[in-house]
Amino acid sequence: MDRDDHAMSQAAAWEQQGEASGEAPVLSAQRVEKTYRNGTRALDEVRLDIGRGEFVSLLGPSGCGKSTLLKMFAGLEEPSHGHLRWWGGNLATVGTPERTLAMVFQEATLMPWATVEQNARLPLDLRHVPRAQADARVAAALKLVGLDKFHKVLPRELSGGMQMRASIARALATSPNLLLMDEPFGALDEFTRNKLDADLRDIWSQQDLTVVFVTHSIYEAVFLSSRVIVMAARPGRVIADVAIDAPGPRDEAFRISAPFMQYCKTLSDYLTLANQQGGGHEAQR
Amino acid sequence: MKPNAEPLVNRPGFWRVAAPLAIGITLLLMWQVVCTLLEVPPYLIPTPSLIAKTLVADWGMLLDSLLVTLKITFLAFVLAVILGVAIAFVFVQSRFIEVSLFPYAIILQVTPIVAIAPLIIIWVKDTTAALTVCATIMALFPIISNTTLGLRSVNPGLLNLFRLNKATRWQTLRRLRIPSALPYFFGGLRISSGLALIGAVVAEFVAGTGGTGSGLAYQILQAGFQLNIPRLFAALLLITLTGILLFWLMSALSRAALAGWHESEMG
Numbered sequence: 291m292d293r294d295d296h297a298m299s300q301a302a303a304w305e306q307q308g309e310a311s312g313e314a315p316v317l318s319a320q321r322v323e324k325t326y327r328n329g330t331r332a333l334d335e336v337r338l339d340i341g342r343g344e345f346v347s348l349l350g351p352s353g354c355g356k357s358t359l360l361k362m363f364a365g366l367e368e369p370s371h372g373h374l375r376w377w378g379g380n381l382a383t384v385g386t387p388e389r390t391l392a393m394v395f396q397e398a399t400l401m402p403w404a405t406v407e408q409n410a411r412l413p414l415d416l417r418h419v420p421r422a423q424a425d426a427r428v429a430a431a432l433k434l435v436g437l438d439k440f441h442k443v444l445p446r447e448l449s450g451g452m453q454m455r456a457s458i459a460r461a462l463a464t465s466p467n468l469l470l471m472d473e474p475f476g477a478l479d480e481f482t483r484n485k486l487d488a489d490l491r492d493i494w495s496q497q498d499l500t501v502v503f504v505t506h507s508i509y510e511a512v513f514l515s516s517r518v519i520v521m522a523a524r525p526g527r528v529i530a531d532v533a534i535d536a537p538g539p540r541d542e543a544f545r546i547s548a549p550f551m552q553y554c555k556t557l558s559d560y561l562t563l564a565n566q567q568g569g570g571h572e573a574q575r
Numbered sequence: 576m577k578p579n580a581e582p583l584v585n586r587p588g589f590w591r592v593a594a595p596l597a598i599g600i601t602l603l604l605m606w607q608v609v610c611t612l613l614e615v616p617p618y619l620i621p622t623p624s625l626i627a628k629t630l631v632a633d634w635g636m637l638l639d640s641l642l643v644t645l646k647i648t649f650l651a652f653v654l655a656v657i658l659g660v661a662i663a664f665v666f667v668q669s670r671f672i673e674v675s676l677f678p679y680a681i682i683l684q685v686t687p688i689v690a691i692a693p694l695i696i697i698w699v700k701d702t703t704a705a706l707t708v709c710a711t712i713m714a715l716f717p718i719i720s721n722t723t724l725g726l727r728s729v730n731p732g733l734l735n736l737f738r739l740n741k742a743t744r745w746q747t748l749r750r751l752r753i754p755s756a757l758p759y760f761f762g763g764l765r766i767s768s769g770l771a772l773i774g775a776v777v778a779e780f781v782a783g784t785g786g787t788g789s790g791l792a793y794q795i796l797q798a799g800f801q802l803n804i805p806r807l808f809a810a811l812l813l814i815t816l817t818g819i820l821l822f823w824l825m826s827a828l829s830r831a832a833l834a835g836w837h838e839s840e841m842g
Contacts, residue, residue: 364735364739365739366735366738366739385741391739392739393735393736393739395732395735395736396732397732399730399732399733399735399736401733401750401751401754402836402837403754403757403835403836403837412736412740412750413736413740415750416737416740416741416742416746416750417740444835444836445836446836464740
């Protein structure tokens with residue numbers, strides 16, 4: 291009970307702080323927990339601040355609650371305990387041009403009856419963005435993901451990788467400040483995945499964009515991120531927060547460089563350690 | 576040999592038409608031969624050639640009856656589609672409404688139309704209206720159940736996307752639920768069009784027993800009384816052809832609407 295009170299006052303303090311300095315974290319999770327009605331603990335006391343312009347990966351095995359956490363970031367699920375803040379405010383303050391949130395799902399989730407262009411335009415249509423402005427933004431987004439020649443094509447005529455690109459274009463068309471991605475490339479083959487990873491990293495570096503990226507691939511996390519949040523399962527929790535401090539381009543050379551390998555090793559060690567003491571954490575509580 | 580004889584046989588659509596047609600012609604020939612050889616009297620089983628002759632000879636009368644039956648079928652079908660879709664939209668507004676009302680929709684479906692047709696014919700004075708009501712009741716349920724199922728069968732990921740973009744209820748209905756429901760709706764149309772015809776014929780039978788009527792079922796009834804079995808078969812043939820035509824029309828409609836994107840209409 292007093293934990294909740296504390297969180298509440300803490301949240302209030304941030305809001306003041308945010309107003310004072312003008313730069314609250316883009317995303318902030320304060321003692322966020324999720325317990326399902328059947329008693330399953332999906333997430334245990336997550337505290338996390340994500341700053342503007344960061345590329346953060348949530349890395350962990352199945353059942354560590356990384357997707358649940360991302361859904362909460364998207365406002366699609368409510369925490370059982372604790373608080374979430376977007377730019378220092380609650381969910382209702384999200385949606386203005388400076389505070390736009392977009393999400394890319396595990397599957398491309400395109401409307402099968404609509405063309406690539408119509409799909410990418412959907413979020414703008416739902417917001418009643420004027421036609422000329424929407425045309426320009428959709429065209430730019432499709433060009434950015436390399437689908438500008440396929441705008442009149444139906445989703446089923448595209449490969450899995452291209453469908454995912456269309457899905458990303460749909461998110462980018464809203465000019466998001468915060469982009470949430472839930473294992474978007476998990477179903478793709480390795481070559482396609484590496485290519486899309488590199489393209490995503492380019493898009494991120496060209497724009498004022500904060501990305502939260504869920505993955506279970508250590509390599510993908512290291513390649514993409516400026517920071518990796520390592521999570522463990524049963525109960526889902528954060529076990530490490532690792533900054534990937536690798537200046538210089540993230541390209542194929544980076545994938546085989548010594549620092550890359552070292553980071554992979556570090557993250558892998560954390561995950562192995564968490565697996566070994568998996569049950570112990572629960573017993574302590 | 577003609578140069579284009581080969582490709583026609585190899586064309587994929589060819590056998591889909593040719594194979595059933597060949598079986599039909601063979602069966603008709605066998606029917607004709609067996610009836611002729613065994614000298615089966617035409618008041619038991621008429622030969623196909625006699626049925627065809629009767630169809631031509633009685634065409635004026637049969638056409639009038641066909642138009643009556645078609646009118647009732649069409650009215651009932653349109654009414655069932657309008658009512659069924661409206662009811663489905665009400666059902667998907669809330670689980671509570673659906674749970675409260677769905678059992679009554681099932682009653683509509685399981686009550687034999689023959690059993691309630693006499694009542695409806697007594698209650699509703701105008702014969703056409705009475706027959707239309709019967710046929711509508713028959714055709715209604717598949718539209719309700721299929722459209723309701725379709726409006727609920729929405730990709731949960733897309734539903735999340737709409738929620739994330741703060742879509743209104745109306746936007747979600749128009750841009751997501753209705754397109755998602757179309758394949759199910761067209762499935763309902765296909766079943767329902769046939770049922771509207773069956774409902775019209777059954778209701779005509781009931782009305783015809785009472786002495787009123789002018790549809791194809793009435794012709795069948797009268798032909799039976801007069802032991803004019805060739806005409807009975809001719810009327811029967813017209814009903815069957817109408818049913819096939821309706822099914823084909825609905826399939827074509829479905830193909831036109833879904834061909835681009837839905838699995839059921841590809842390939």
